[in-house]
Amino acid sequence: MARHVIARVADLPPGSRTLVTVKGRPIAVFNVGGEFFGLFNRCPHQGGSLCEGKLVGLLQAREPGRYTYTRRGEILRCPWHGWEFDIRTGKSWCDPDRVRTRSYRVDVEGGQGLVEGPYVAETVPVTVDEEYLVIEA
Amino acid sequence: MNVELRERPQAAATPLSRLAIADCDIHPTRRLLADIHPYLSKRWQEHLQTFGLRYRQPYQNGPAYPKGQPQACRRDAVPPGGGKPGCDLDFMRAQHLDPNNVQLGILNPLSPSGQGFQNTDFSIAFCRAINDWQVAEWTSREKRLRASIVVPYEDGAASAAEIDRCAGDPQLAPHFAQVLLLSRTAEPLGNRRYWPIYEAALRAGLPVGVHAFGYGGSPITAGGWPSYYIEEMVGHAQCSQALLTSMVIEGVFEKFPALRVVLIESGFAWLPSLLWRMDKHWARLRQETPHLRRLPSEYVRDQVWLTTQPMEEPADPAQLRQAIEWIGWDRLLFATDYPHWDFDDPSRVLPLQVAEAQRRAFFLDNARTVYGTH
């Protein structure tokens, strides 16, 4: 495991997303209202690119005609067949225990600490006065 | 079973590393409706501008049901240069034909194709335009692709004339792989009003494809108009069962033993039980239809193929194998439905260990046989 600097925080404002490659693995990184999430970019169904999916809310109904809409922007719909994934855990909505995509913790760290500590920054040059997104993988 | 995806470095998919496939259901479309104008006479260009596209269905302002994704397409299939998914041949090559090693792609234009228009004369003119457009803009530029002759199917004589035009022109004929119909027609497809289409297809030496959807004007299920898109999706199997039963029982296959029919995008696992029922009832009710001289299942076994997408996905893949074996590994034609949202990925769609010959039949050889492209 190593820590990888994947982007400047300033380059990924709320509502945006990016696709990064860490150790050869494609990871989709999302900024949802200031919180950062990383998901392995292949849908476990047939491999759709999750980075292209739409972020929606969690729509549930206890009975026909009565629904709730919660967790706005935290459910990712695959761009192909629309399977839904919890952006916090990578678990699918329909079969959470068996069908999931790996989720990665994305941390915000100051450039100062990164310059001192061990990290890998293949493509992102780090300076002390910026903040960065870091994935452990 | 744990289906959590193991991570693998993303290997660049090169055509050589992938099995060559045929894709029997690709949907090209135009960027703008005006792109079709050059293929229409001035009279019909004006009609299009004045009245727009009117289908033989209620809910005239668009599809009767919402789609699973915008424009019914994969969200990643919008071309970088803009326009509707499926309008850009170069992007189709880069996103689909090249990485998935498609050696033979059958074009099934749907949106729009002229099929199912309420105005029959406009349907005739528009189908003709779409046939010329496919050749000019797609198959002339990409040899892996073959076009479908779309026809104004409610008018059998006009449909036959269009098939004869395409097949009789040595410049056009090599571009076409099949005659295309839609599954929802004014009457079930065994009805004699459609027989001129089958006769013309035989003259042209082409199979007849029947793609799910269409605009027959009747409710889309035998039980009336349902409420949800998922009911429409599931209902395609029901519609195809009805049209296939009609073709068998009315004697289409008996009358035209060389006719080949491909059912497109309506599933396949329903076929065995339908044939069991038909055979059983035929034995009891044979006197009603003396023109049928063989078991219904025998006609289907010899003259019908089915495309695979959207594949049935039983939790236990062994059940999928069983269903395929009941139908026959030689009867299924792999299809992706690119760029539509329920696309099937060839590398993931068949979760079975199968013999190499069966895999090749499923992905390529059956299509080459049906479409005569060996």
Ligand code: FES
């Ligand atoms: S590939 Fe994601 S839902 Fe099918």
